[in-house]
Structure formats: structure tokens, C-alpha cells
Amino acid sequence: MLVTVKCVSCGLELDPDRPQTTCTACGSMLSAEYDYEAIKETFSPSSVRGRAPSLWRYREVLPVADEGRVVSLGEGFTPVVSLGKGLKMKDDGIQPTGTFKARGMSVAVSRARELGINKLAVPSAGNAGAALACYAAAAGLRARVYMPTESPASTVKEVVAYGAELVQVEGNISDAAKRMAEDADGSFDMSTLKEPYRLEGKKTMGYEVAEQAGFVLPDVIVYPTGGGTGLLGMWKAFDEMEELGWIGADRPRMVSVQSELCKPIVDAFAAGRESLEGPAVDGRTVASGLRVPRPFAARQILRVLRDSRGTAVAVPEAGITSSMRSLAKKGLFVCPEGAATFAAYENMLSDGSVDRGDDVLLYNTGSGLKYLELF
Numbered sequence: 174m175l176v177t178v179k180c181v182s183c184g185l186e187l188d189p190d191r192p193q194t195t196c197t198a199c200g201s202m203l204s205a206e207y208d209y210e211a212i213k214e215t216f217s218p219s220s221v222r223g224r225a226p227s228l229w230r231y232r233e234v235l236p237v238a239d240e241g242r243v244v245s246l247g248e249g250f251t252p253v254v255s256l257g258k259g260l261k262m263k264d265d266g267i268q269p270t271g272t273f274k275a276r277g278m279s280v281a282v283s284r285a286r287e288l289g290i291n292k293l294a295v296p297s298a299g300n301a302g303a304a305l306a307c308y309a310a311a312a313g314l315r316a317r318v319y320m321p322t323e324s325p326a327s328t329v330k331e332v333v334a335y336g337a338e339l340v341q342v343e344g345n346i347s348d349a350a351k352r353m354a355e356d357a358d359g360s361f362d363m364s365t366l367k368e369p370y371r372l373e374g375k376k377t378m379g380y381e382v383a384e385q386a387g388f389v390l391p392d393v394i395v396y397p398t399g400g401g402t403g404l405l406g407m408w409k410a411f412d413e414m415e416e417l418g419w420i421g422a423d424r425p426r427m428v429s430v431q432s433e434l435c436k437p438i439v440d441a442f443a444a445g446r447e448s449l450e451g452p453a454v455d456g457r458t459v460a461s462g463l464r465v466p467r468p469f470a471a472r473q474i475l476r477v478l479r480d481s482r483g484t485a486v487a488v489p490e491a492g493i494t495s496s497m498r499s500l501a502k503k504g505l506f507v508c509p510e511g512a513a514t515f516a517a518y519e520n521m522l523s524d525g526s527v528d529r530g531d532d533v534l535l536y537n538t539g540s541g542l543k544y545l546e547l548f
């Protein structure tokens with residue numbers, strides 16, 4: 174039961190029954206809020222247990238009012254695979270469109286349709302565009318996707334196959350966003366954290382991590398960070414579950430992983446800054462989902478890293494591709510972004526920031542099948 178959407182910076186509340194983008198007073202991201210006291214009555218670990226294995230099992234804390242309006246292709250409730258000695262990987266390679274972007278788009282497209290929006294657009298490094306195109310097709314809505322010409326070939330083909338309009342742009346995701354703003358064709362902007370409901374889809378990652386481990390959270394979660402929705406989503410889920418009485422106050426240490434070629438969060442965290450400063454550095458990492466030189470919600474990401482006593486780690490390109498190959502030898506064919514978490518874990522073991530005895534969850538965000546050119 175959605176009750177409001179609220180600015181995370183100034184607290185302004187906006188009408189959840191109308192399409193919302195960012196805070197109309199200060200421009201920050203908005204957060205969906207529910208009536209947790211009322212929900213508690215019927216929404217509990219035991220009520221969820223027998224439900225279908227999709228992210229919609231958490232429907233009480235999702236923003237779609239009319240269940241009949243949900244656009245679902247079976248997203249969510251992905252497996253957690255053991256890699257031995259306390260190390261696990263949650264594998265969102267097994268998702269519609271092959272990445273965890275399906276989570277956010279299933280929820281945001283469902284809600285957009287419920288609010289009467291029929292034309293959607295997104296700037297994307299590739300996978301968000303593919304997922305938007307997919308869910309718009311399933312929902313019968315129109316979609317337009319702005320992608321860098323260098324986006325993975327798989328994502329270009331998906332966007333076209335799903336019947337969305339594709340606009341290819343020289344440069345990176347910021348250039349794609351600029352082009353989209355210039356076009357201003359009346360489509361609703363589905364950019365990362367510039368509407369409140371993709372985050373709601375991503376927060377189910379946190380509910381699943383908890384539920385699948387019997388509501389005992391890991392010591393450390395290692396997450397490949399581009400725009401940061403997954404990280405912020407999991408953190409929101411933990412706060413909600415505490416409010417619902419499902420977990421206590423303990424939190425995992427949250428670790429953001431980026432590529433050495435594009436690491437705005439790593440640099441800001443290392444410098445002890447609360448937000449990004451200075452010019453954006455755009456490096457062409459093969460982990461295209463991490464090629465986000467200026468994450469819109471950097472301030473919120475950095476706060477989660479600090480509050481959780483976590484950290485931010487940059488890994489070299491060679492470490493990313495060699496981790497793809499070594500994970501494949503263990504039976505996991507993962508995307509470069511997911512592989513980066515494994516490379517980061519090995520670095521953290523050697524510098525002592527994690528111990529072998531720690532319960533560590535690596536988050537794989539997509540399938541290697543979308544990046545065949547890298548194998």
C-alpha cells in the first residue's frame with residue numbers, strides 16, 4: 174500500500190497517484206513510502222513463503238495498486254550459488270533480458286501503465302534499454318531508447334527486436350541523456366533514479382537476499398556500481414524489513430565495485446567526500462553497465478557506503494575479464510560487471526578488508542551471454 178513519494182534530501186512529499194520524476198523543490202531522488210504498520214498485519218516472512226518465485230511475492234511493498242496491472246515475465250527470486258568458504262554469488266544472470274535491469278523495469282513499467290503513461294524513454298548503457306524495450310512490449314506501451322554506439326551488440330538487437338525506437342548516440346550514457354533531453358518528444362523519462370519505481374523493483378534484491386538466507390544478512394555484499402540503484406535498493410529493503418520487524422538493526426558492509434577506467438564513487442569515497450567533485454572521467458570499461466561517470470545519486474550511494482562501514486574498490490580491466498573466465502570454470506557464465514565483484518573480493522582478501530571466514534555475497538547482475546565478444 175503506497176502512501177507517498179518523498180524526497181530523500183528535503184523531505185517534500187508528492188502525490189503518488191500522479192506520475193513523478195524528481196523532487197520539485199530540490200531536484201533530488203524520490204523514495205516510495207508505504208503504510209508499514211498496516212502492511213505488517215498480513216505481510217510477514219511466513220505469508221510470503223508459499224508465494225510464486227518472482228519479485229512480486231513482495232507485492233505489499235511494491236507500488237502497483239491493481240494486481241491485474243502487473244507486467245511480469247517471471248523476474249526475481251534468482252538463485253544464490255555457493256562458491257565455497259562463506260563466499261556466495263546471487264545470480265541475476267537468470268532474468269528476462271539476462272540482467273537485473275528486468276527487476277526495475279517490471280515494476281516501473283507496471284506502475285507507469287497504471288498511472289496512464291503510454292510512451293516511455295530511457296538513456297542507457299545497454300541493459301536498461303533492453304529491459305525497458307522488453308517490458309514496454311509486454312505491456313503494450315511505446316518505448317524509445319538512447320544508447321551509446323558502443324553498447325553491447327546484444328542490447329542493440331534486443332531493443333530493435335522488442336519493437337522499441339532506437340537512437341544511437343556517440344559518447345557515453347550522459348551524452349545519450351543529453352540527446353534525449355534535446356528530443357523531448359513527450360515520452361516519460363525512465364532514467365536511473367529520476368523516477369521513483371525502478372528503485373522499488375531493485376529493492377527486491379534486498380528482500381530476496383534476506384529471505385533466501387533465513388533473514389540472516391551476510392557480513393558483506395559486493396555490488397558492481399553504475400548508477401547505484403541496486404545498492405540503494407538493497408539498503409532501502411533492509412530499512413523496510415527492520416521497520417516491519419523481519420530483521421534487526423545489523424547491516425552488511427556494502428561494497429561498491431567499479432572499473433579503474435571509470436570510478437567516480439571509488440575516488441570520492443577514498444577522498445572522504447560526500448558527493449562528486451571535479452570533472453567527470455569517462456573510461457571505456459568493458460563493463461558497460463559501470464560506465465557511469467556521474468551517477469545522479471552519488472551522494473546517497475556514498476552515504477550507504479559510510480553508514481554500512483563498507484568501502485569502494487576499483488578493479489583493472491584485466492581483472493574483470495580474467496574473473497569472467499575463472500568464474501566460467503566454476504560453472505558461472507557471468508557479465509563483466511558481476512565478474513568485477515569477484516576480482517574485488519580477491520583484492521579485498523589480499524589487503525585484509527575481508528577475511529576468509531566472513532560471509533560474503535557477490536552480486537552478479539547479468540549473464541555473460543550478453544557479452545559474448547568478451548570471452
Ligand SMILES: *Cc1c(COP(=O)(O)O)cnc(C)c1O
Pocket residue numbers: 272273274300301365397398399400401402403404462463508510511538539
Ligand atoms: C546497469 C548495470 C549495472 C549497474 O547497476 P546500477 O543500478 O546502475 O548501479 C551493473 N551490472 C549490469 C549488468 C548492469 O546492466
Ligand SMILES: [Zn+2]
Pocket residue numbers: 180181182183184185196197198199200201
Ligand atoms: Zn527535495
